[in-house]
Amino acid sequence: MIRFDLESMPDFGLGWLDASGPSHDVVLSTRVRIARNLQGYPFSVRAKPSDRAAILSTVREVLQRSAPLADGVIVEIDQLGERQQQILLERHLVSRELLKEESAPSAAALIASTSEPVGLMVNEEDHLRLQSLMSGFNPRQTWRVVDALDEELGSELPYAFHHEFGHLTSCPTNCGTGLRASVLIHLPGLVLTKEINKVLQGISQVGLTFRGLYGEGSEVVGNLFQVSNQTTLGKSEEDLIDHLQKIVAQVVDYEQQARSILLRDAPNVIEDKVWRAYGLLCHARALGFDEMMNLLSGVRLGLSLKLLSGPSVYVLNRTMVFAQNAHLEEARDGSLSAGELDIQRANYVRMALTEAEPSAGA
Amino acid sequence: MLCDNCGKNEAEVHLTQIVENEMATVHLCPACAAEKGLDEPSKKLPLDAFLAQMGQAALSDEEATIAGPCSYCHTTVDDFRQTGRLGCPHCYSIYETQLRAILRRIHGSTHHLGKVYVPPASTEADRSARLAGLKRKLQRAVEAEDFERAAVIRDQIRELETAVDV
Numbered sequence: 001m002i003r004f005d006l007e008s009m010p011d012f013g014l015g016w017l018d019a020s021g022p023s024h025d026v027v028l029s030t031r032v033r034i035a036r037n038l039q040g041y042p043f044s045v046r047a048k049p050s051d052r053a054a055i056l057s058t059v060r061e062v063l064q065r066s067a068p069l070a071d072g073v074i075v076e077i078d079q080l081g082e083r084q085q086q087i088l089l090e091r092h093l094v095s096r097e098l099l100k101e102e103s104a105p106s107a108a109a110l111i112a113s114t115s116e117p118v119g120l121m122v123n124e125e126d127h128l129r130l131q132s133l134m135s136g137f138n139p140r141q142t143w144r145v146v147d148a149l150d151e152e153l154g155s156e157l158p159y160a161f162h163h164e165f166g167h168l169t170s171c172p173t174n175c176g177t178g179l180r181a182s183v184l185i186h187l188p189g190l191v192l193t194k195e196i197n198k199v200l201q202g203i204s205q206v207g208l209t210f211r212g213l214y215g216e217g218s219e220v221v222g223n224l225f226q227v228s229n230q231t232t233l234g235k236s237e238e239d240l241i242d243h244l245q246k247i248v249a250q251v252v253d254y255e256q257q258a259r260s261i262l263l264r265d266a267p268n269v270i271e272d273k274v275w276r277a278y279g280l281l282c283h284a285r286a287l288g289f290d291e292m293m294n295l296l297s298g299v300r301l302g303l304s305l306k307l308l309s310g311p312s313v314y315v316l317n318r319t320m321v322f323a324q325n326a327h328l329e330e331a332r333d334g335s336l337s338a339g340e341l342d343i344q345r346a347n348y349v350r351m352a353l354t355e356a357e358p359s360a361g362a
Numbered sequence: 363m364l365c366d367n368c369g370k371n372e373a374e375v376h377l378t379q380i381v382e383n384e385m386a387t388v389h390l391c392p393a394c395a396a397e398k399g400l401d402e403p404s405k406k407l408p409l410d411a412f413l414a415q416m417g418q419a420a421l422s423d424e425e426a427t428i429a430g431p432c433s434y435c436h437t438t439v440d441d442f443r444q445t446g447r448l449g450c451p452h453c454y455s456i457y458e459t460q461l462r463a464i465l466r467r468i469h470g471s472t473h474h475l476g477k478v479y480v481p482p483a484s485t486e487a488d489r490s491a492r493l494a495g496l497k498r499k500l501q502r503a504v505e506a507e508d509f510e511r512a513a514v515i516r517d518q519i520r521e522l523e524t525a526v527d528v
Contacts (some may be wrong), residue, residue: 041450165461
């Protein structure tokens, strides 16, 4: 296993940005994670540093023999500086929980494959969180990759499993399958047509839930919603995945309808909104993160409606990641004040967007 | 952005809720958030409060004194009420009755219907259960006309069947 180095692997974990997946003009990415704990150790909340170290070394040993991760990268959280930890968070590669201080992030680690979009967090709230993140709307394939890793690890590591309750997790909200599948979905059409609350209410009535960009407790910015399954017990993994697939497909349809309605009933307003967003992003000299996300949402909508012919969705996705605070600081190699961050953000966005100058679409 | 409550300090806690069909986001400074019991979402999620509440509702004081603490990790009912987290796999056996009520409220069910896990040193009964699980899975994949997946499951079944024969 290779040791992690941000310098030598700038694109580490960013395969999903390429906007190659299904329905990528509405769904940015699909994530699946499953929670697993090892028999014979207390859960993380009660684990001693020696338990945590033993868990990590056992997992590492088994991974040396596992196909997708033998060539993987291991990132030990306590060996990273604070900024590098934030970078992993900004890339959605680790959770806040993995970085949080009071549980002493000793032996907390991220292990990721270099050949496949799959990896795991070790010593998070649960001992193992196997995860995969893919471009576009792709729950089945994302699940398959995680499932394969689970089969491989589970055949060598004894998981804590109960005949009735299934996989045992520290928080009873995750037990059973331990499966949480989510999509990051862009819904400007539903927000602008004011249909969004109806849709969000609807999904919460069919066992799904939504959150902001950074998961639990985070705010919705840039019309981006994370929709995921609410329950993990009492349904098979396939049923949970199929259900998410079915419901989100409907939401994508509603969003497309809303966009057509906007274009039909208020073409000038929409076109103006899109170009204003584009203009601000190309010319602003200071941009707050939320402001940037909201403007990127306008440009993303413009691309999907063919009101703009560029930049590519890839550039927008990349900007969303690289114009975040820790990424900007890393690029400047120093900490920046809030005001300086906004200036650097505007610089980054301006460069990224004007590299490929668009023209009015068809 | 300033705190919606006091209007003085920088807001650091953002809570999005649906209230009466309207999505509303409240921005609070840490002090006001703490007052409302929302300080540090990573430490004290609304979910934890929710779980703790359920723990309380599910456990009468009499039951609480009977159950636990966990003989393995020493997690008490109070620990669970406060954090919403169990301490170890063994807790699920110690608090089995209480958890069943909680799980039913969270998930609407207490029975795992997903993959049946077979630990590395498995018994014959485990293998049969797993084989049955895989066959159900194969059936579903065929019904869904997901033949790529069906092929993978078929291979898993073969592998397991050979293992049983040995």
